[in-house]
Amino acid sequence: MLKAAVVGKDGRTSAIEKSLEASPLVAGPVVCLSAWKDLAPDDAMQQALENAAKERPDFVVIGPEEPLESGLVDRLQGDLGIPCIGPTKELARLESSKVFTRQLLADFGIPGNPEFRVFRSLKGIAEYLERLPGYVVKPDGLTGGKGVRVSDVHLFSTAEAVDYCQELFLRGDKAVIIEEKLDGEEFSLMSFCDGTSVSDMVVVQDHKRVGENDSGPNTGGMGSYSCADGRLPFLSEADVKQASAINAAVAKALLARTGQKYKGILYGGFMLTASGLRLLEYNARFGDPETMNVLSVLKTDFALICQAIINETLHQLPIEFSPLATVCKYVVPDGYPDKPVKNECIDLSGARALESESLKIFLAALERRDGREYLTGSRAVAFVGIGKTLAEAETIAEQAASLVRGPVYHRRDIGTEELIQRRIAHVQALREEQAVHIIGK
Numbered sequence: 001m002l003k004a005a006v007v008g009k010d011g012r013t014s015a016i017e018k019s020l021e022a023s024p025l026v027a028g029p030v031v032c033l034s035a036w037k038d039l040a041p042d043d044a045m046q047q048a049l050e051n052a053a054k055e056r057p058d059f060v061v062i063g064p065e066e067p068l069e070s071g072l073v074d075r076l077q078g079d080l081g082i083p084c085i086g087p088t089k090e091l092a093r094l095e096s097s098k099v100f101t102r103q104l105l106a107d108f109g110i111p112g113n114p115e116f117r118v119f120r121s122l123k124g125i126a127e128y129l130e131r132l133p134g135y136v137v138k139p140d141g142l143t144g145g146k147g148v149r150v151s152d153v154h155l156f157s158t159a160e161a162v163d164y165c166q167e168l169f170l171r172g173d174k175a176v177i178i179e180e181k182l183d184g185e186e187f188s189l190m191s192f193c194d195g196t197s198v199s200d201m202v203v204v205q206d207h208k209r210v211g212e213n214d215s216g217p218n219t220g221g222m223g224s225y226s227c228a229d230g231r232l233p234f235l236s237e238a239d240v241k242q243a244s245a246i247n248a249a250v251a252k253a254l255l256a257r258t259g260q261k262y263k264g265i266l267y268g269g270f271m272l273t274a275s276g277l278r279l280l281e282y283n284a285r286f287g288d289p290e291t292m293n294v295l296s297v298l299k300t301d302f303a304l305i306c307q308a309i310i311n312e313t314l315h316q317l318p319i320e321f322s323p324l325a326t327v328c329k330y331v332v333p334d335g336y337p338d339k340p341v342k343n344e345c346i347d348l349s350g351a352r353a354l355e356s357e358s359l360k361i362f363l364a365a366l367e368r369r370d371g372r373e374y375l376t377g378s379r380a381v382a383f384v385g386i387g388k389t390l391a392e393a394e395t396i397a398e399q400a401a402s403l404v405r406g407p408v409y410h411r412r413d414i415g416t417e418e419l420i421q422r423r424i425a426h427v428q429a430l431r432e433e434q435a436v437h438i439i440g441k
Contacts, residue, residue: 001025001026001027002023002025002026002027002058002059002303002307003026003027003028003031003055003056003057003058004020004026004030004031004057004058004059004060004061004303004306005030005031005032005033005051005052005055005057005059005060006020006030006031006032006060006061006062006063007032007033007034007036007048007060007061007062007063007064007067007072008032008035008036008037008062008063008064008067009032009035009037009038009063009364010037010063010064010288010364010365010378010379011288011289011291011292011330011362011363011364011379011381011382012063012064012286012287012288012289012291012292013032013063013064014362014363014364014382015291015292015295015296015360015362016030016061016063016286016291016295017030017032018295018360019295019298019302020061020302020303020306022302023301023302023303023304024301025301025303025304025307026303031051031055031057033047033048033051033052033055033057033060034048034051034067036048036064036066036067037064037066041070044066044067044070045067045070045071045072045075048067048072048076049075049076049079049080052076052080052082053080056082057082058082058083059082059083059084059085059306059307059310060076060082060083060084060085060086061084061085061086061306062084062085062086062264062285063285063286064285064288065092065095065096065142065283065284065285066142067086068086068087068089068092068095068096068284068285069089069092069095069096070089071088071089072084072086073086073087073088073089073092074088074089083263083310084263084264085263085264085265085306085309085310086263086264086265086284086285087260087262087263087264087284088260090258090260091254091258091260091262091284092284094250094254094262094266094282094284095142095281095282095283095284095285096141096142096284097140097141098138098139098140098141098177098281099118099140099175099177101279101281101282102116102118102177103118104250104253104254104257105250105253105279107253107257108252108253108256108257110249110250110253111242111246111277112270112278112279113278113279114179114180114182114278114279115132115179115180116177116178116179116180117177117178118175118176118177119175119176119177119178120174120175121169122162122165122166122169125161125165125176125178126158126162128178129158129161129162129178130158132178132181133180134150134151134152134180134181135150135151135155135161135178135179135180135181136148136149136150136151136178136180136181136182137149137150137155137161137164137165137176137177137178138176138177138178138179139168139173139176140175140176140177141173146218147168149161149164150181151181165178182271182273182278182280183273183430184271184272184273184274184426184427184430185205185234185271185272185423185430186206186269186270186271186280187203187204187205187235187243187270187271187272188203188204188205188206188224188268188269188287188290189201189203189240189243189244189247189267189270190204190265190266190267190268190286190287190290190291190294191244191247191248191251191265191266191267191268192265192266192305192308192309192314192319193247193251193262193263193264193265193266193309193314194261194263194308194309194310194311194312194313194314194315195251195255195260195261195262195263195312196251196252196255196261196312196315197314197315198244198247198248198251198266198314199314199317199319200244200247201294201298201321202226202227202230202293202294202297203226203227203230203231203232203240203243204224204225204226204232204287204290204294205224205225205226205232205423206221206223206224206289206290207221207222207223207224207411207414208220208221208222209222210222210332210336210337210411211411212411212412212413213413213419217337217338218337219332219336219337219379220288220337220378220379221287221289221290221330221379222329222330222332222379222410222411222414223289223327223328223329223330223397223410223411223414223415224289224290224292224293224327224414225293225325225327225328225390225393225394225414226293226294226297226325226326227325227390228323228325228388228389229323230321230323232423233423233424234272234423234424234426234427235272235427239272239277242277243268243270243277246268246270246277246279247266247268250266250268250282251266261312263309263310263312264284264285265283265284265285265286266282266284267282267283267284267285267286267287268282269281269282269283272427272430273430274430274431274433274434275434288379289328289330289379289382290328292326292328292360292362292382292384293326293328293384294321296326296360296384296386297321297322297324297386298319298320298321298322299320299321299322300317300318300319300320304317305317324386324387324388324393325388325389325392325393326384326385326386326393327384327385327390327393327394327397327398327414327415328382328383328384328397328414329382329383329385329397329398329401329410329411329412329414329415330364330379330380330381330382330410330411331346331379331380331381331382331401331404331408331409331410332378332380332408332409332410333375333377333378333380333407333408334407334408334409336377336378336379340375340377340378341375341377341407342375342376342377343374343375344374344375344406344407345372345373345374345375345406346373346374346375346380346404346405346406346407347404347405347406348361348373348404350403350404350405351381351383351400351403351404354396354399354400354403357386358385358386358387358396359383359384359386359397359400360383360384360386361381361382361383361384361400362381362382362383362384363380363381364378364379364380364382365377365378365379365380366380366381375406375407375408380408381404383397383400383401384397385397385398385399385415390415390417390420391417393415394414394415394416397414397415398412398415
């Protein structure tokens with residue numbers, strides 16, 4: 001029997017915990033070494049190490065990105081000899097440094113990079129911006145999804161963009177990266193990786209915008225969906241194979257560049273454009289909310305997968321997913337993400353009465369006091385509907401999310417036929433544009 005532990009406190013980590021506890025190989029409840037986000041990084045590190053030394057788990061699954069950037073895996077494995085599902089600090093640069101990732105793809109000839117340039121001072125930025133029809137300005141490091149600025153959305157002139165770059169340098173950023181602005185449909189392909197072998201999960205599409213019809217500011221993710229065939233309605237088999245090949249090539253390149261084996265989750269964020277497939281970013285851990293989709297239909301024992309990653313035997317383990325569709329809808333506090341309601345009670349009893357094999361509930365930013373649940377300011381609870389079709393899965397998720405009582409809301413349109421059809425039409429237009437461009441050549 002195995003003793004498992006996690007780091008993190010969010011919907012993603014709840015899904016990881018439930019998947020581990022469902023395994024006959026895991027003894028007892030999964031231990032949380034640290035919620036991490038509730039403490040300063042040094043204090044969170046100390047808490048996680050102290051709890052790990054006390055609990056002595058057989059392995060640890062790292063949920064969020066901050067512990068990876070801080071080097072928790074290095075400390076757990078190096079100081080305590082506890083293996084982790086999550087990369088070392090050096091390998092986690094795949095997420096913590098956008099410059100590292102862009103240069104890795106460029107140096108190893110891996111397709112997917114957009115037009116980009118790295119700047120370590122203001123010199124040449126204005127001239128480069130003038131060359132691009134549209135652009136995206138990104139700080140090099142982690143930003144929690146809040147540091148990216150896009151032309152004609154956040155920045156409306158070259159002068160504004162240069163001022164933003166100067167602001168980043170003044171606050172201590174060593175580099176900024178400017179990329180061409182892309183038009184397309186985004187999707188996520190997460191893969192298990194043991195350092196040499198890569199095994200893909202089902203493809204998921206996240207919805208970052210807070211409002212229906214993709215309106216309002218970006219968030220950590222308001223919900224997501226996956227399809228019974230493992231693809232998405234607007235993706236071809238060739239599109240998915242290309243994304244898979246990029247993930248596999250990146251794992252190989254990381255080993256060649258660092259001499260270290262990447263053990264954990266390779267999360268590629270891709271966009272299908274008129275010019276082909278482009279890589280938006282890499283994350284070095286499970287996505288939130290995408291984790292809830294994929295783990296809800298994972299047939300293979302998750303603890304077995306963790307063992308295979310640790311032992312570098314992933315190539316020997318067939319990984320299967322149920323041929324079912326999923327729709328995840330996050331219920332969030334009123335005012336989220338900018339001015340979220342906090343310390344208000346919500347009632348989940350109506351939704352909990354529906355929990356079943358076709359409805360999974362994952363608690364996130366909630367605090368339980370006196371037998372009641374209170375909002376803490378971020379995404380509160382995720383509902384995942386599971387069905388033979390997207391329509392069935394969406395109906396199940398929507399019914400449950402609508403039963404939550406309190407100062408909360410959710411996106412009712414995620415997984416609906418109307419929204420999916422808009423995605424399909426968008427990609428059809430992009431493919432037609434691509435065909436015209438090819439003929440023009």
